[in-house]
Amino acid sequence: MINPLRSEAEAFRFLIASIVYFGAIVIAALIDKWFGVAVFVVLTAGVLVWWFRTRRAERPPKTAPRPHAEGERRILVVANETVGGHTLRSLILERSLDVQEQVLVVTPALNSPLRHWTSDEDDARAAAQERLDASLAKLSEAGVEASGEVGDGDPLQAIEDALRTFGADEIIISTHPEGRSNWLERGVVEKARERFAVPIRHVVVDLQHEGSDREGA
Amino acid sequence: MAVHAEAHHGPPIANQSSRVNASVLGMLLFIASEIMLFGSFFTAYFFVRVVNGIEWPPPPFELPKFVAGVNTAILVTSSFTMHWSLQSIKRGNRAGLKGGLLLTYLMGLVFLLTQAREYSRVGFAPHDGAFGTIFFCLTGLHGAHVFVGLSILLFMTIRAFRGHFSPEHHHGVEIAGIYWHFVDVMWIVVYSTVYLI
Numbered sequence: 001m002i003n004p005l006r007s008e009a010e011a012f013r014f015l016i017a018s019i020v021y022f023g024a025i026v027i028a029a030l031i032d033k034w035f036g037v038a039v040f041v042v043l044t045a046g047v048l049v050w051w052f053r054t055r056r057a058e059r060p061p062k063t064a065p066r067p068h069a070e071g072e073r074r075i076l077v078v079a080n081e082t083v084g085g086h087t088l089r090s091l092i093l094e095r096s097l098d099v100q101e102q103v104l105v106v107t108p109a110l111n112s113p114l115r116h117w118t119s120d121e122d123d124a125r126a127a128a129q130e131r132l133d134a135s136l137a138k139l140s141e142a143g144v145e146a147s148g149e150v151g152d153g154d155p156l157q158a159i160e161d162a163l164r165t166f167g168a169d170e171i172i173i174s175t176h177p178e179g180r181s182n183w184l185e186r187g188v189v190e191k192a193r194e195r196f197a198v199p200i201r202h203v204v205v206d207l208q209h210e211g212s213d214r215e216g217a
Numbered sequence: 218m219a220v221h222a223e224a225h226h227g228p229p230i231a232n233q234s235s236r237v238n239a240s241v242l243g244m245l246l247f248i249a250s251e252i253m254l255f256g257s258f259f260t261a262y263f264f265v266r267v268v269n270g271i272e273w274p275p276p277p278f279e280l281p282k283f284v285a286g287v288n289t290a291i292l293v294t295s296s297f298t299m300h301w302s303l304q305s306i307k308r309g310n311r312a313g314l315k316g317g318l319l320l321t322y323l324m325g326l327v328f329l330l331t332q333a334r335e336y337s338r339v340g341f342a343p344h345d346g347a348f349g350t351i352f353f354c355l356t357g358l359h360g361a362h363v364f365v366g367l368s369i370l371l372f373m374t375i376r377a378f379r380g381h382f383s384p385e386h387h388h389g390v391e392i393a394g395i396y397w398h399f400v401d402v403m404w405i406v407v408y409s410t411v412y413l414i
Contacts, residue, residue, distance in 0.1 A: 005245060008394035012300040018402045019293065022409040029414050036414070 021047070073099040076162055076198075077146070078106050078155055079135065079174035079205075080183075088174050088203050089142040095170070096144065103146035104166045105139070107132040108158045116153060125150050155188050156195060163196065170199045177206045244392045248399045251362070255403055258355050262411070265347045275348050278341050280412050288331050289408050292363075295324035296401045299394050302377075306387045314382060314390070318374040321397065325367045332360050352411065359400070359407050366400045369393045 005011050021043055029036025075095055079088065092103060111124035128150045136148050151158025159171060173189055175181040181204075183189070189202045266273050274280050302317020336353075343353040373393045376382065382390060 005395070006241060008300065008303050008391045008398070011395045011398040012296065015293075015296050015398045015402050015405075018405050022405050026409050026413045 069100070071100055072102065073170075074102045074104070074166060074168045076104050076106065076159065076166060076168035076171045077174065078108070078151075078159055078162075078171065080108060080110060080131065080155075087205050088172070089139065089144065091172065091201065091203055092139070092144050092146075093142065095172075102166075103139070103144060104162060104168070105132060105135055105146050105148040106151040106158050106162045107135065107148065108151045108155045109153050111153045121153065124153065155183060156191055159192060159196060163198070168198055170201060171196065172201045172203055174203045174205050177204050240388060240392060241395070244395050248396070251399065251403075255358065255406075258351075258358055259406075259410070262351045262355055265351050269347070271348065273348070274352075275346070278339075278345075278348065280352075281335050281339060282412050284331065284335055285408060285412050288328050288335075289404065291324050291331075292328045292401055292404050295321045295328070296398055298324065299397050303387065303390050303394050306377075306382050306390060307384055309384045311377075314387075315374070315377045318370060318377050318390070322367060322370045322374050325363055325370060325397075329360060329363050329367065332356065332363075355407055355411060359404055362400045362403065366393075366397050369396060 005014055024043060025036055025040050028039035073095065075092060077088070077092065095101070096103070107128045109121055109124040109128040111121050115121060115124065132148045132150060136146055139146050149162070152161055155173075162168070171192065173183070173192060175183045175189070178184050189200065193200050265271065298317045298320040300317075302314050302321065305311075305313025305317055341349045341352075343350050370393060373389055376389065
């Protein structure tokens, strides 16, 4: 949830706005009762419109990689169920050449909207854990030793949470091809590039037709 | 290919999805609970006044609008001095910090003493019907919050005069300021709804 009051300065501005708000209502009500009601309705509607617009416009801060040992590369892989693809494994191997790599795989615990709002996420986390275990096993078979964790259902929030404990040098987001990928439809990759100060690679993994991939830094 | 799955340098920083500082968030949650408390009192007030439809204030009582208005001006001004004190310490101006906190405390004290004086001269008591009860409950609840705010301000003022706080570390003043502005906003609501409308 985005809180509009985060500091004394914002609380002070809220106070000024309150004085204006109640002052206008009181003056209008003293002129005429129904005029006061009209001013109350108009001002309240204005406040609500402003509230919804500003909370949409707000962008969280970018998270930069934290310092770590020289010659070490930390790769954060965000994938729901496509981490097993050959393309992704090849990319991770390529990015790990000649460096000491640390790979963290984050699998978002995708959930239905209803279950999300009722905080019923146990099943989603359990399913995500199964997918994560399978992904780690496949990576291990390919020679990539990685650790993993189940993340927030929102992939962007999952990345942000992971970046706070894992100072990644780069992020790899793995998705299905366009048309089958919910994340691409929601513009997750573009939003992640806008939000995080870490290079982001997008890998399209077509498990049905391995080989067709797309990559961008 | 090397394996370094757990090779973090130092203890990991705790996940913090919320971007609000934890202590500020604590104060905001506390204020949220206070708003609910005031909300319950306002519900009783509007029930008495709107649902029961009694004249407000019921004759022959009269509310001291002018004195309460002056008191409102004093309390609103104290928010400005509070803001000034915090802005001062952010710029390293210790005199501004101390002056601002002291003025804020004094104005809050004047507000509280004036309210106590008005209680003794208002001409009705809490047991004089629903009107008297809800008037004293609402203004008294707010007065209790001013008292708490003054206690916090007193500690902050003493700390400021003892050399605490710096441009980098002034969280105590910041959080006290948030509470004081909340007390001020609540009074504007109380004064507007109980005294003026």
